[in-house]
Amino acid sequence: MEKIIINGGHRLCGEVTISGAKNAAVAIIPAVMLSDGICRIENIPCISDVSAIIRILYDLGANIKVIDKSTVEIDPAHINSFVLSSSMTSGMRASSYFIGAMLGRFKKARVAPPGGCDFGVRPIDQHIKGFEALGAKVIIDNGMVDARAETLTGSSIYLDKVSVGATVNIMLAAVKAVGLTIIENAAKEPHIVDLANFLNSMGANIMGAGTDVIKIRGVKTLHGTTYSIIPDQIEAGTYMVAAVATRGSVLIKNIIPKHLESISAKLTEIGAEIEEYDDSILISLNLKHPRPCSLLTMPHPGFPTDMQPQITTLLAIADGVSTVTEGVWDNRFRYVDQLTLMGAKMKVDGRFAVITGVDKLSSAPVHATDLRAGAALVIAALVANGTTEIDNIEYIDRGYENIVEKLNALGADIKRVRTADPNLRKTAL
Ligand code: EPU
Numbered sequence: 001m002e003k004i005i006i007n008g009g010h011r012l013c014g015e016v017t018i019s020g021a022k023n024a025a026v027a028i029i030p031a032v033m034l035s036d037g038i039c040r041i042e043n044i045p046c047i048s049d050v051s052a053i054i055r056i057l058y059d060l061g062a063n064i065k066v067i068d069k070s071t072v073e074i075d076p077a078h079i080n081s082f083v084l085s086s087s088m089t090s091g092m093r094a095s096s097y098f099i100g101a102m103l104g105r106f107k108k109a110r111v112a113p114p115g116g117c118d119f120g121v122r123p124i125d126q127h128i129k130g131f132e133a134l135g136a137k138v139i140i141d142n143g144m145v146d147a148r149a150e151t152l153t154g155s156s157i158y159l160d161k162v163s164v165g166a167t168v169n170i171m172l173a174a175v176k177a178v179g180l181t182i183i184e185n186a187a188k189e190p191h192i193v194d195l196a197n198f199l200n201s202m203g204a205n206i207m208g209a210g211t212d213v214i215k216i217r218g219v220k221t222l223h224g225t226t227y228s229i230i231p232d233q234i235e236a237g238t239y240m241v242a243a244v245a246t247r248g249s250v251l252i253k254n255i256i257p258k259h260l261e262s263i264s265a266k267l268t269e270i271g272a273e274i275e276e277y278d279d280s281i282l283i284s285l286n287l288k289h290p291r292p293c294s295l296l297t298m299p300h301p302g303f304p305t306d307m308q309p310q311i312t313t314l315l316a317i318a319d320g321v322s323t324v325t326e327g328v329w330d331n332r333f334r335y336v337d338q339l340t341l342m343g344a345k346m347k348v349d350g351r352f353a354v355i356t357g358v359d360k361l362s363s364a365p366v367h368a369t370d371l372r373a374g375a376a377l378v379i380a381a382l383v384a385n386g387t388t389e390i391d392n393i394e395y396i397d398r399g400y401e402n403i404v405e406k407l408n409a410l411g412a413d414i415k416r417v418r419t420a421d422p423n424l425r426k427t428a429l
Contacts, residue, residue, distance in 0.1 A: 001420070004390040004404065006381035007413035008363060012248035014410045018236045018255050019045040019401040020070065020229035024191035026094035027168045028198045028229060029053045029074070030101040032062070034175060035202050037224025038075045044229060046070065049092050049398045056088050056095065079105070086112035086143070092398075096124060096165060099147055100172030103136055108148040110141075118370065120330030126163045130170035133157045134177055154179030154218055162187050162299040167214065168195055175204045177218040186214045189300040190259045194230045201225040231255045234306045235400060237263040238375045240283050241310040242407070244272045245317065245383050249284035250410060257281055262303045266311065269293050270318070292320035292357060297327045309335050309376035316344035317383060318357035326351040335373030338366040342380050342388070360385055367391035371399045378403065382412055391419075 020043035030053065032039045044050055046069050054072065058064050063075040082102045089095035089112045102109035114124075124145070128138045133156070136149040154177050159166055167187040174181035186192070188210050196209030202222035208214045236255045243250035244267055257264070257276045264274050267283065270290040275282040292315060297305040305328035315322040316339060326332045333348045340346060341364040345356040363386030368374030374396035381388035390396075393416070396403060407414045 001418070002393055002416050003419050004378065004393050004396070005415050005417055006378065006388050006390070008361075008381055008384035008386060008388060010246065010382070010411050010413055012243050012246045012250050012382070012407070012410040012412060015251040015253055016239050016406050016410055017253045018231045018239070019043075019047075021045070021191055021194065021232040022047060022049055022234070022399050023094075023164070023189070024194040024229050025050045026053050026092070027097055027191060027195045028227070029057060030094070030097040031172055031195060031199060032057065032074045033076050033079055033098075033101040034104045034172065034199075035076055035222045035224055038073055039202070039224050040067070040071065040073045040226040042071045042226070042228040043231070044070050044072060045232060046401045047397060047399055048394070049094065052091055053094060056084065056098065059088065082106045082108050082110060084111040089113065090115040093122070093165065096127065097168055097172060099127065099131070099145055100169035103131060103147055103149065103152065103173040104176050107150070107152065110144050110146050112144050118334075119332045124165065126159050126161055126166035127169045129160075130157045130166055130183070131173055134170075134173055134181065136173070152177035152218075154181040154216070156182045157184065159183065159185040164189055164192065167192055171195060171199065171206065171214065171216060174216045174218065175199050175206065176220065176222065177216075179218055181216040181218070183214040183216070184212065186212055187299060188212065190230055190233055190256070198225070198227045201227050230259070233259040234304060234372070236260055236281075237304070237307045238310050238379070238400070239406075240264075240267055240272075240281070241307070241314050242379050242382055243283045244270065244285045244290060245314045245379050247285045248410070249282070251280055251282045253280045255279060255281060262301060263307055266293065266295060266303055270314065289317060289319040289357065290314055292318040292322040292355075294323045296325045299328065302327070305329055305332060306372050308332060309372045310379055312346070312353060312355060313339060313344070313376040313379045315355045316346065316357060316380070317359070317361060318355070320357055322355045322357070324353045324355065334369045335376055338369065338373070338377055339380055341366055342384055344380070362386060363388040365389045365391070368393060368395040371395045375400060378407070378414075382407070
Protein backbone atom coordinates (compact mmCIF):
# COMPACT_ATOMS: atom_id res chain seq x y z
CA MET A 1 0.00 0.00 0.00
CA GLU A 2 1.05 3.56 -0.64
CA LYS A 3 0.14 7.03 0.56
CA ILE A 4 0.90 10.54 -0.60
CA ILE A 5 2.57 12.99 1.78
CA ILE A 6 2.42 16.71 1.03
CA ASN A 7 4.08 19.62 2.83
CA GLY A 8 1.72 22.45 2.00
CA GLY A 9 2.31 26.11 1.36
CA HIS A 10 4.29 26.10 -1.90
CA ARG A 11 3.08 28.11 -4.87
CA LEU A 12 2.85 26.06 -8.07
CA CYS A 13 4.88 27.69 -10.84
CA GLY A 14 6.13 26.41 -14.19
CA GLU A 15 4.74 24.14 -16.88
CA VAL A 16 2.79 20.91 -16.83
CA THR A 17 1.91 18.68 -19.79
CA ILE A 18 -1.52 17.08 -19.78
CA SER A 19 -1.90 13.40 -20.67
CA GLY A 20 -4.51 11.74 -22.88
CA ALA A 21 -8.12 11.73 -21.71
CA LYS A 22 -9.08 8.84 -19.43
CA ASN A 23 -12.74 8.81 -20.37
CA ALA A 24 -11.94 8.86 -24.09
CA ALA A 25 -9.33 6.10 -23.74
CA VAL A 26 -11.64 3.78 -21.82
CA ALA A 27 -14.26 4.06 -24.60
CA ILE A 28 -11.87 3.90 -27.56
CA ILE A 29 -9.92 0.84 -26.37
CA PRO A 30 -12.99 -1.47 -26.15
CA ALA A 31 -14.12 -0.06 -29.54
CA VAL A 32 -11.04 -1.66 -31.12
CA MET A 33 -12.95 -4.97 -30.83
CA LEU A 34 -15.12 -3.81 -33.73
CA SER A 35 -12.19 -3.49 -36.11
CA ASP A 36 -11.07 -6.06 -38.68
CA GLY A 37 -7.51 -4.71 -38.56
CA ILE A 38 -4.80 -3.52 -36.19
CA CYS A 39 -5.40 -0.21 -34.39
CA ARG A 40 -2.54 1.97 -33.22
CA ILE A 41 -3.67 4.26 -30.40
CA GLU A 42 -1.49 7.18 -29.35
CA ASN A 43 -1.56 9.62 -26.42
CA ILE A 44 -2.88 6.92 -24.08
CA PRO A 45 -2.67 8.06 -20.44
CA CYS A 46 -0.54 5.87 -18.21
CA ILE A 47 -3.15 5.33 -15.45
CA SER A 48 -4.56 2.27 -13.77
CA ASP A 49 -8.06 2.47 -15.33
CA VAL A 50 -6.52 2.32 -18.78
CA SER A 51 -4.18 -0.55 -17.86
CA ALA A 52 -7.24 -2.39 -16.55
CA ILE A 53 -9.23 -1.93 -19.77
CA ILE A 54 -6.25 -2.99 -21.91
CA ARG A 55 -5.88 -6.03 -19.64
CA ILE A 56 -9.51 -6.99 -20.31
CA LEU A 57 -8.92 -6.89 -24.08
CA TYR A 58 -5.77 -8.97 -23.61
CA ASP A 59 -7.65 -11.53 -21.48
CA LEU A 60 -10.31 -11.73 -24.20
CA GLY A 61 -7.60 -12.73 -26.71
CA ALA A 62 -6.40 -9.46 -28.29
CA ASN A 63 -2.77 -9.15 -29.24
CA ILE A 64 -1.35 -6.04 -27.53
CA LYS A 65 1.96 -4.53 -28.56
CA VAL A 66 3.24 -1.71 -26.35
CA ILE A 67 5.14 0.72 -28.61
CA ASP A 68 6.00 3.24 -25.89
CA LYS A 69 4.43 4.47 -22.66
CA SER A 70 1.58 6.25 -24.46
CA THR A 71 1.19 4.17 -27.63
CA VAL A 72 -0.16 0.66 -28.15
CA GLU A 73 -1.06 -1.43 -31.15
CA ILE A 74 -4.01 -3.71 -30.65
CA ASP A 75 -4.86 -6.60 -32.96
CA PRO A 76 -8.38 -7.78 -32.07
CA ALA A 77 -8.43 -10.62 -34.66
CA HIS A 78 -8.24 -13.43 -32.08
CA ILE A 79 -10.82 -12.14 -29.61
CA ASN A 80 -13.31 -14.97 -29.36
CA SER A 81 -15.00 -14.53 -26.01
CA PHE A 82 -18.15 -12.54 -25.33
CA VAL A 83 -18.08 -13.10 -21.55
CA LEU A 84 -16.65 -10.77 -18.85
CA SER A 85 -16.71 -12.08 -15.30
CA SER A 86 -17.13 -9.85 -12.24
CA SER A 87 -13.41 -10.13 -11.45
CA MET A 88 -12.81 -8.36 -14.79
CA THR A 89 -15.53 -5.70 -14.46
CA SER A 90 -15.80 -4.85 -10.77
CA GLY A 91 -12.98 -2.28 -10.69
CA MET A 92 -14.36 0.14 -13.24
CA ARG A 93 -17.42 1.68 -14.78
CA ALA A 94 -16.16 1.61 -18.34
CA SER A 95 -16.16 -2.20 -18.36
CA SER A 96 -19.83 -1.80 -19.35
CA TYR A 97 -18.61 -0.57 -22.77
CA PHE A 98 -17.78 -4.17 -23.59
CA ILE A 99 -21.52 -4.89 -23.73
CA GLY A 100 -21.91 -2.51 -26.70
CA ALA A 101 -18.62 -3.56 -28.29
CA MET A 102 -19.35 -7.30 -27.96
CA LEU A 103 -22.90 -6.86 -29.25
CA GLY A 104 -21.45 -4.99 -32.23
CA ARG A 105 -18.91 -7.74 -32.89
CA PHE A 106 -20.66 -10.99 -31.88
CA LYS A 107 -24.33 -9.94 -31.55
CA LYS A 108 -24.07 -11.26 -28.02
CA ALA A 109 -22.51 -10.21 -24.73
CA ARG A 110 -22.50 -11.59 -21.22
CA VAL A 111 -20.96 -9.07 -18.86
CA ALA A 112 -20.96 -8.77 -15.07
CA PRO A 113 -22.21 -5.40 -13.76
CA PRO A 114 -19.62 -2.61 -13.85
CA GLY A 115 -17.89 -1.21 -10.74
CA GLY A 116 -16.48 2.31 -10.51
CA CYS A 117 -16.63 5.27 -8.11
CA ASP A 118 -19.53 5.24 -5.67
CA PHE A 119 -21.71 8.34 -6.17
CA GLY A 120 -25.00 6.67 -5.23
CA VAL A 121 -27.08 4.58 -7.62
CA ARG A 122 -25.48 4.17 -11.08
CA PRO A 123 -28.13 2.48 -13.24
CA ILE A 124 -27.61 1.27 -16.83
CA ASP A 125 -31.28 1.34 -17.83
CA GLN A 126 -30.64 3.81 -20.68
CA HIS A 127 -27.88 1.56 -22.09
CA ILE A 128 -30.31 -1.37 -22.03
CA LYS A 129 -33.09 0.72 -23.58
CA GLY A 130 -30.72 1.47 -26.47
CA PHE A 131 -29.65 -2.15 -26.98
CA GLU A 132 -33.30 -3.26 -26.96
CA ALA A 133 -34.27 -0.60 -29.48
CA LEU A 134 -31.58 -2.05 -31.78
CA GLY A 135 -33.24 -5.48 -31.49
CA ALA A 136 -31.26 -7.13 -28.67
CA LYS A 137 -32.94 -9.15 -25.95
CA VAL A 138 -31.40 -8.13 -22.63
CA ILE A 139 -31.88 -10.05 -19.40
CA ILE A 140 -30.12 -10.14 -16.06
CA ASP A 141 -29.14 -13.77 -15.59
CA ASN A 142 -27.27 -14.99 -12.55
CA GLY A 143 -26.00 -11.49 -11.86
CA MET A 144 -24.78 -11.02 -15.44
CA VAL A 145 -26.11 -8.64 -18.10
CA ASP A 146 -26.92 -10.98 -20.98
CA ALA A 147 -27.63 -9.30 -24.33
CA ARG A 148 -28.28 -11.17 -27.57
CA ALA A 149 -29.60 -10.27 -31.01
CA GLU A 150 -30.25 -12.12 -34.27
CA THR A 151 -29.66 -8.88 -36.13
CA LEU A 152 -29.00 -5.36 -34.87
CA THR A 153 -31.16 -2.92 -36.77
CA GLY A 154 -30.89 0.87 -36.63
CA SER A 155 -33.54 2.64 -34.60
CA SER A 156 -34.44 5.98 -33.00
CA ILE A 157 -33.53 6.18 -29.32
CA TYR A 158 -34.42 9.08 -27.05
CA LEU A 159 -32.36 9.03 -23.85
CA ASP A 160 -34.52 9.90 -20.84
CA LYS A 161 -31.39 11.16 -19.13
CA VAL A 162 -28.26 12.60 -20.74
CA SER A 163 -25.79 9.78 -20.20
CA VAL A 164 -22.17 9.53 -21.34
CA GLY A 165 -22.12 5.77 -20.80
CA ALA A 166 -25.40 5.08 -22.63
CA THR A 167 -24.37 7.30 -25.57
CA VAL A 168 -21.02 5.47 -25.87
CA ASN A 169 -22.54 2.01 -25.54
CA ILE A 170 -25.29 2.65 -28.09
CA MET A 171 -22.74 4.05 -30.57
CA LEU A 172 -20.65 0.90 -30.15
CA ALA A 173 -23.60 -1.43 -30.68
CA ALA A 174 -25.04 0.60 -33.59
CA VAL A 175 -21.94 1.29 -35.64
CA LYS A 176 -22.21 -2.03 -37.53
CA ALA A 177 -26.02 -2.39 -37.25
CA VAL A 178 -28.18 -2.47 -40.36
CA GLY A 179 -29.51 0.98 -41.28
CA LEU A 180 -29.71 4.29 -39.41
CA THR A 181 -29.62 4.77 -35.64
CA ILE A 182 -30.50 8.14 -34.16
CA ILE A 183 -29.60 8.92 -30.55
CA GLU A 184 -31.57 11.91 -29.28
CA ASN A 185 -30.70 13.79 -26.09
CA ALA A 186 -27.20 12.34 -26.50
CA ALA A 187 -24.27 13.31 -24.27
CA LYS A 188 -22.00 15.94 -25.86
CA GLU A 189 -18.77 15.52 -23.88
CA PRO A 190 -15.45 15.85 -25.76
CA HIS A 191 -14.84 12.12 -25.23
CA ILE A 192 -18.07 11.32 -27.11
CA VAL A 193 -16.74 13.31 -30.07
CA ASP A 194 -13.37 11.57 -29.73
CA LEU A 195 -14.97 8.12 -29.84
CA ALA A 196 -17.00 9.11 -32.93
CA ASN A 197 -13.84 10.44 -34.61
CA PHE A 198 -12.01 7.22 -33.78
CA LEU A 199 -14.81 5.04 -35.17
CA ASN A 200 -15.07 7.23 -38.29
CA SER A 201 -11.32 6.85 -38.80
CA MET A 202 -12.01 3.07 -38.99
CA GLY A 203 -14.67 3.63 -41.67
CA ALA A 204 -17.79 4.23 -39.56
CA ASN A 205 -20.43 6.74 -40.61
CA ILE A 206 -21.29 8.80 -37.51
CA MET A 207 -22.58 12.37 -37.72
CA GLY A 208 -23.55 14.91 -35.09
CA ALA A 209 -21.31 13.81 -32.21
CA GLY A 210 -20.96 16.83 -29.91
CA THR A 211 -24.62 17.80 -30.48
CA ASP A 212 -27.86 16.49 -28.94
CA VAL A 213 -28.55 14.26 -31.94
CA ILE A 214 -26.10 11.63 -33.13
CA LYS A 215 -26.82 9.77 -36.37
CA ILE A 216 -25.08 6.48 -37.02
CA ARG A 217 -25.45 4.83 -40.40
CA GLY A 218 -24.36 1.23 -39.94
CA VAL A 219 -21.44 -0.10 -42.00
CA LYS A 220 -20.56 -3.74 -42.70
CA THR A 221 -16.92 -3.62 -41.66
CA LEU A 222 -14.43 -1.38 -39.87
CA HIS A 223 -10.74 -1.34 -40.71
CA GLY A 224 -7.61 -0.70 -38.65
CA THR A 225 -6.48 2.85 -37.98
CA THR A 226 -3.96 5.09 -36.23
CA TYR A 227 -5.53 7.51 -33.78
CA SER A 228 -4.35 9.96 -31.11
CA ILE A 229 -6.56 10.45 -28.04
CA ILE A 230 -7.55 14.01 -27.03
CA PRO A 231 -5.98 15.60 -23.93
CA ASP A 232 -7.71 15.09 -20.59
CA GLN A 233 -10.04 17.97 -19.84
CA ILE A 234 -10.40 17.01 -16.17
CA GLU A 235 -6.68 16.53 -15.53
CA ALA A 236 -6.12 19.98 -17.09
CA GLY A 237 -8.89 21.49 -14.96
CA THR A 238 -7.42 19.90 -11.84
CA TYR A 239 -4.02 21.55 -12.46
CA MET A 240 -5.79 24.85 -13.20
CA VAL A 241 -7.52 24.72 -9.82
CA ALA A 242 -4.30 23.66 -8.06
CA ALA A 243 -2.48 26.65 -9.63
CA VAL A 244 -5.19 29.07 -8.47
CA ALA A 245 -5.48 27.52 -4.99
CA THR A 246 -1.74 27.95 -4.37
CA ARG A 247 -1.77 31.46 -5.91
CA GLY A 248 0.75 30.22 -8.42
CA SER A 249 1.26 30.69 -12.14
CA VAL A 250 1.20 27.59 -14.37
CA LEU A 251 1.35 27.02 -18.11
CA ILE A 252 -0.89 24.04 -18.82
CA LYS A 253 0.29 22.41 -22.05
CA ASN A 254 -1.18 19.90 -24.53
CA ILE A 255 -4.80 20.93 -24.04
CA ILE A 256 -7.77 21.96 -26.19
CA PRO A 257 -8.86 25.33 -24.67
CA LYS A 258 -12.40 24.92 -26.08
CA HIS A 259 -12.89 21.81 -23.90
CA LEU A 260 -12.05 23.90 -20.82
CA GLU A 261 -14.44 26.79 -21.46
CA SER A 262 -16.80 26.20 -18.54
CA ILE A 263 -13.86 25.67 -16.16
CA SER A 264 -11.97 28.74 -17.42
CA ALA A 265 -15.15 30.88 -17.14
CA LYS A 266 -15.72 29.84 -13.52
CA LEU A 267 -12.10 30.30 -12.53
CA THR A 268 -12.11 33.76 -14.14
CA GLU A 269 -15.21 34.62 -12.08
CA ILE A 270 -13.33 33.45 -9.00
CA GLY A 271 -10.49 35.88 -9.81
CA ALA A 272 -8.01 33.84 -11.85
CA GLU A 273 -6.16 35.42 -14.75
CA ILE A 274 -6.14 33.21 -17.82
CA GLU A 275 -4.30 33.61 -21.11
CA GLU A 276 -5.33 31.17 -23.81
CA TYR A 277 -3.01 29.96 -26.58
CA ASP A 278 -3.60 27.39 -29.35
CA ASP A 279 -2.91 24.32 -27.22
CA SER A 280 -2.06 25.72 -23.79
CA ILE A 281 -3.38 28.00 -21.05
CA LEU A 282 -1.43 30.20 -18.64
CA ILE A 283 -3.31 30.55 -15.36
CA SER A 284 -2.52 32.51 -12.20
CA LEU A 285 -4.19 34.12 -9.20
CA ASN A 286 -2.99 37.49 -8.02
CA LEU A 287 -5.54 37.96 -5.23
CA LYS A 288 -4.95 37.01 -1.59
CA HIS A 289 -7.99 34.70 -1.72
CA PRO A 290 -10.20 33.47 -4.54
CA ARG A 291 -13.64 35.11 -4.75
CA PRO A 292 -16.68 33.04 -3.72
CA CYS A 293 -19.20 31.96 -6.35
CA SER A 294 -22.24 29.80 -6.93
CA LEU A 295 -21.84 26.78 -9.15
CA LEU A 296 -24.02 24.06 -10.68
CA THR A 297 -22.58 20.95 -12.32
CA MET A 298 -24.23 19.85 -15.55
CA PRO A 299 -23.58 17.58 -18.51
CA HIS A 300 -21.29 19.16 -21.15
CA PRO A 301 -21.09 22.05 -22.01
CA GLY A 302 -22.02 22.80 -18.38
CA PHE A 303 -19.49 22.77 -15.56
CA PRO A 304 -18.28 19.13 -15.30
CA THR A 305 -19.24 17.10 -12.26
CA ASP A 306 -15.75 15.55 -12.42
CA MET A 307 -14.34 18.98 -11.43
CA GLN A 308 -16.79 19.53 -8.57
CA PRO A 309 -14.67 18.23 -5.65
CA GLN A 310 -11.60 20.17 -6.85
CA ILE A 311 -13.38 23.52 -7.22
CA THR A 312 -15.32 23.04 -3.98
CA THR A 313 -11.94 22.68 -2.28
CA LEU A 314 -10.81 25.95 -3.84
CA LEU A 315 -13.96 27.65 -2.57
CA ALA A 316 -13.10 26.41 0.93
CA ILE A 317 -10.40 29.12 1.01
CA ALA A 318 -12.45 31.80 -0.81
CA ASP A 319 -13.15 35.21 0.60
CA GLY A 320 -16.82 34.60 1.50
CA VAL A 321 -19.68 32.12 1.15
CA SER A 322 -20.15 29.95 -1.95
CA THR A 323 -22.80 27.43 -2.98
CA VAL A 324 -22.27 24.31 -5.07
CA THR A 325 -25.14 22.25 -6.51
CA GLU A 326 -24.33 18.80 -7.89
CA GLY A 327 -26.52 18.38 -10.95
CA VAL A 328 -25.40 14.93 -12.13
CA TRP A 329 -24.83 12.51 -9.24
CA ASP A 330 -26.94 11.88 -6.10
CA ASN A 331 -24.05 11.44 -3.72
CA ARG A 332 -20.88 13.25 -4.75
CA PHE A 333 -20.08 15.12 -1.53
CA ARG A 334 -18.70 12.19 0.46
CA TYR A 335 -15.24 13.79 0.53
CA VAL A 336 -16.52 16.79 2.50
CA ASP A 337 -15.95 15.00 5.83
CA GLN A 338 -12.27 14.72 4.92
CA LEU A 339 -12.01 18.42 3.98
CA THR A 340 -13.73 19.32 7.25
CA LEU A 341 -10.94 17.46 9.07
CA MET A 342 -8.58 19.92 7.38
CA GLY A 343 -10.51 22.93 8.68
CA ALA A 344 -12.93 23.55 5.80
CA LYS A 345 -16.36 24.90 6.74
CA MET A 346 -19.01 23.20 4.65
CA LYS A 347 -22.62 22.15 5.10
CA VAL A 348 -24.08 19.59 2.75
CA ASP A 349 -27.75 18.90 2.19
CA GLY A 350 -28.20 16.20 -0.44
CA ARG A 351 -26.93 17.61 -3.73
CA PHE A 352 -26.36 21.12 -2.29
CA ALA A 353 -23.36 22.46 -0.36
CA VAL A 354 -22.73 25.80 1.34
CA ILE A 355 -19.05 26.61 1.74
CA THR A 356 -17.84 29.36 4.05
CA GLY A 357 -14.31 30.27 3.07
CA VAL A 358 -11.60 30.08 5.75
CA ASP A 359 -8.24 31.83 5.80
CA LYS A 360 -6.19 28.60 5.84
CA LEU A 361 -6.66 24.86 5.78
CA SER A 362 -4.55 22.74 8.11
CA SER A 363 -2.98 19.33 7.68
CA ALA A 364 -4.64 16.09 8.83
CA PRO A 365 -4.47 12.41 7.97
CA VAL A 366 -7.19 11.97 5.32
CA HIS A 367 -8.26 9.38 2.78
CA ALA A 368 -9.57 9.56 -0.76
CA THR A 369 -13.17 8.38 -1.13
CA ASP A 370 -13.04 8.31 -4.95
CA LEU A 371 -10.88 9.50 -7.85
CA ARG A 372 -11.79 13.20 -8.03
CA ALA A 373 -12.20 13.39 -4.25
CA GLY A 374 -8.59 12.21 -4.06
CA ALA A 375 -7.53 15.02 -6.41
CA ALA A 376 -9.44 17.49 -4.23
CA LEU A 377 -7.54 16.32 -1.14
CA VAL A 378 -4.25 16.78 -2.97
CA ILE A 379 -5.26 20.39 -3.73
CA ALA A 380 -6.31 20.92 -0.10
CA ALA A 381 -2.97 19.54 1.10
CA LEU A 382 -1.03 21.79 -1.31
CA VAL A 383 -2.50 24.88 0.38
CA ALA A 384 -2.70 23.59 3.97
CA ASN A 385 -0.32 24.48 6.78
CA GLY A 386 1.83 21.49 7.71
CA THR A 387 2.14 17.94 6.41
CA THR A 388 -0.89 16.06 5.12
CA GLU A 389 -0.99 12.30 4.58
CA ILE A 390 -3.48 11.01 2.03
CA ASP A 391 -4.51 7.35 2.07
CA ASN A 392 -6.40 5.28 -0.53
CA ILE A 393 -4.34 6.83 -3.30
CA GLU A 394 -5.12 3.96 -5.64
CA TYR A 395 -8.21 6.03 -6.48
CA ILE A 396 -5.97 8.89 -7.63
CA ASP A 397 -3.84 6.51 -9.72
CA ARG A 398 -6.97 5.54 -11.65
CA GLY A 399 -7.06 8.92 -13.38
CA TYR A 400 -3.91 11.01 -12.91
CA GLU A 401 -0.69 10.05 -14.68
CA ASN A 402 2.45 10.78 -12.62
CA ILE A 403 0.68 13.25 -10.36
CA VAL A 404 3.51 13.27 -7.82
CA GLU A 405 6.18 13.92 -10.46
CA LYS A 406 4.10 16.57 -12.24
CA LEU A 407 3.38 18.48 -9.00
CA ASN A 408 6.98 18.22 -7.81
CA ALA A 409 8.13 19.74 -11.10
CA LEU A 410 5.79 22.67 -10.39
CA GLY A 411 7.42 23.27 -7.00
CA ALA A 412 5.16 21.26 -4.69
CA ASP A 413 6.69 19.26 -1.84
CA ILE A 414 4.95 15.92 -2.43
CA LYS A 415 6.04 12.32 -2.24
CA ARG A 416 4.61 8.84 -2.42
CA VAL A 417 5.60 6.41 0.34
CA ARG A 418 4.99 2.74 0.94
CA THR A 419 3.06 1.87 4.09
CA ALA A 420 2.54 -1.41 5.88
CA ASP A 421 -0.61 -3.25 4.84
CA PRO A 422 -2.84 -3.11 7.97
CA ASN A 423 -4.24 -6.57 7.15
CA LEU A 424 -0.74 -8.04 7.10
CA ARG A 425 -0.01 -6.38 10.45
CA LYS A 426 -3.17 -7.85 11.92
CA THR A 427 -2.10 -11.33 10.77
CA ALA A 428 1.36 -10.82 12.24
CA LEU A 429 -0.10 -9.75 15.58
N1 EPU B 1 -28.00 7.45 -15.61
C1 EPU B 1 -29.21 6.81 -15.58
N2 EPU B 1 -29.37 5.70 -16.36
C2 EPU B 1 -28.38 5.23 -17.15
C3 EPU B 1 -27.13 5.89 -17.17
C4 EPU B 1 -26.97 7.00 -16.37
O1 EPU B 1 -30.14 7.22 -14.87
O2 EPU B 1 -28.59 4.21 -17.84
C5 EPU B 1 -27.81 8.65 -14.76
C6 EPU B 1 -26.73 8.48 -13.71
O3 EPU B 1 -27.24 7.89 -12.54
C7 EPU B 1 -26.26 9.92 -13.52
C8 EPU B 1 -26.42 10.53 -14.90
O4 EPU B 1 -27.33 9.69 -15.61
O5 EPU B 1 -27.14 10.58 -12.63
C9 EPU B 1 -25.15 10.65 -15.72
O6 EPU B 1 -24.50 9.39 -15.80
P1 EPU B 1 -23.55 9.01 -17.04
O7 EPU B 1 -24.09 7.79 -17.65
O8 EPU B 1 -23.36 10.21 -17.88
O9 EPU B 1 -22.20 8.68 -16.29
P2 EPU B 1 -21.19 7.50 -16.60
O10 EPU B 1 -21.15 7.24 -18.06
O11 EPU B 1 -21.41 6.38 -15.67
C10 EPU B 1 -19.18 9.11 -17.07
C11 EPU B 1 -17.78 9.29 -16.56
C12 EPU B 1 -17.81 9.83 -15.13
C13 EPU B 1 -18.58 11.15 -15.13
C14 EPU B 1 -19.96 10.98 -15.76
C15 EPU B 1 -20.70 12.28 -15.93
C16 EPU B 1 -16.61 7.56 -17.74
C17 EPU B 1 -15.92 6.25 -17.69
N3 EPU B 1 -17.11 7.99 -16.57
O12 EPU B 1 -19.81 8.20 -16.18
O13 EPU B 1 -16.45 10.10 -14.83
O14 EPU B 1 -18.76 11.60 -13.80
O15 EPU B 1 -19.83 10.39 -17.07
O16 EPU B 1 -19.99 13.17 -16.71
O17 EPU B 1 -16.67 8.20 -18.77
C18 EPU B 1 -14.54 10.32 -13.46
O18 EPU B 1 -13.85 10.38 -14.49
O19 EPU B 1 -14.09 10.60 -12.32
C19 EPU B 1 -15.94 9.92 -13.58
C20 EPU B 1 -16.64 9.47 -12.55
